[in-house]
Amino acid sequence: MKITIIGTGYVGLVTGACLAELGNDVFCLDVDQKKIDLLNHGGIPIHEPGLEEVVARNRAAGRLHFSTDVAASVAHGTLQFIAVGTPPDEDGSADLQYVLAAARNIGKYMTEFKVVVDKSTVPVGTADRVKAAVQAELTARGEQAKFSVVSNPEFLKEGAAVEDFMRPDRIVIGYDSTPEGEKAHGLMKKLYTPFNRNHERTFWMDVRSAEFTKYAANAMLATRISFMNELANLADQVGADIEAVRHGIGSDPRIGHSFLYAGAGYGGSCFPKDVQALERTARQYDQDLLILRAVEAVNDKQKLVLGQKVVKRFGADLSGKHFAIWGLAFKPNTDDMREAPARVLIRQLIDAGATIAVYDPVAMTEARRVLALDLSAEELARIRFASSPMDTLTDAEALVIVTEWKAFRSPDFDRIKGALKQATIFDGRNLFEPEVMAEAGFEYHGIGRSILTRA
């Protein structure tokens, strides 16, 4: 099938590359000329396992094209996927300017039937606004071509995006019952057949329910995390181990084991903004989503917990003290630092006067970029970008772990102990067992592990 993807970011690039992998003829559009040039020269703008190979293979096969040419992009695909960003507006609601600009472009150039597929995460009712935007441009040109807007939200996770896209848990498609909607239904069915032959994992529904499903999924997952983080903080007080509790409750199939890990708070480009946007939607209807407000407030507090533990242990004035940080990306296997808890921790330590050495397996370049935005030149000068995990430790009082990269799971503890001034680890992702750390001679501070051991 001929497909256009508008917006070649995480979602657009993965969607385009994976649909090309299945034999479709894909045209990826972006307004960012640098990104398109990089892709046309064989580069990849993001770190995403397996993506580079899929992009290279399909470019070479002539099934995947990158361009900034809007007219050509509209002419190309019968299916026009909108996969542009929907960042939070000043009031927390989703900013739809990029989605609506993409819709207007489709209306400006289309001359035959198109299916406009909303893949971006957009508030309930956005498909109607996209429809109106396309129609206004058609009317202005006196163009009679028909179209339908469907909602096909994306559920991929960064760091596992290609795998998630190729083997989805579910495919959600919202369409309407007009003749154009039925035609769109047929085309979407054909497109997704290779992913699940009998469509056992495709959920067909009305457009508004599909839009809502995306927010409901992220809100539920964020709720589980904040719930566990709040309990972890209590576990620290009452002398319980949140990891034991996690196993204890997760074995109930009604609860399950996933997304119950306490830690340094959730980050990334989705949970924080989507929880906020759903709250805003509710407020437009005079409804106050009390649970989600608490989910957000707990997460904001949780991002401060690691830094507070450091201050409690080493004092409010950290001037003259140096700390090592492992992990900067908001989660492993990505270089994305949007809303990353590490940024909050760094701000706390810098404000308290400390100097820091940081290391992340892939996010070092991105870290230099975002920390230059977060900090003043003087503050930035107090951060050393180390070349390896061990390289962060020299002269550090303690090690603080913020991201659970595999490479951090079995380090050489003797070397760490030898290098640190105080053999102290703050483990923001509960990578290690408190008893094992105590035996190894460390003072260990996990999240909700209650056990504070001294060598």
Ligand SMILES: NC(=O)c1ccc[n+]([C@@H]2O[C@H](COP(=O)([O-])OP(=O)(O)OC[C@H]3O[C@@H](n4cnc5c(N)ncnc54)[C@H](O)[C@@H]3O)[C@@H](O)[C@H]2O)c1
């Ligand atoms: N990142 C994820 O893991 C993820 C997962 C599921 C859903 N989503 C949702 O998908 C959407 C895209 O997210 P992302 O992380 O891929 O964003 P992103 O910022 O990585 O990419 C968006 C791209 O769209 C381009 N763009 C903006 N306006 C354009 C226009 N008018 N025409 C063409 N290109 C344009 C930008 O230059 C950018 O390259 C968001 O709504 C997000 O909530 C993201």
Ligand SMILES: O=c1ccn([C@@H]2O[C@H](COP(=O)(O)OP(=O)(O)O[C@H]3O[C@H](CO)[C@@H](O)[C@H](O)[C@H]3O)[C@@H](O)[C@H]2O)c(=O)[nH]1
């Ligand atoms: O038990 C857990 C699980 C996750 N996290 C944190 O939660 C954040 C988000 O993690 P994850 O969901 O794995 O990453 P994302 O790439 O943000 O993916 C989420 O957001 C996407 C964008 O909407 C959706 O498509 C995905 O389904 C949804 O999982 C990260 O900071 C994690 O460290 C925890 O603290 N505890």
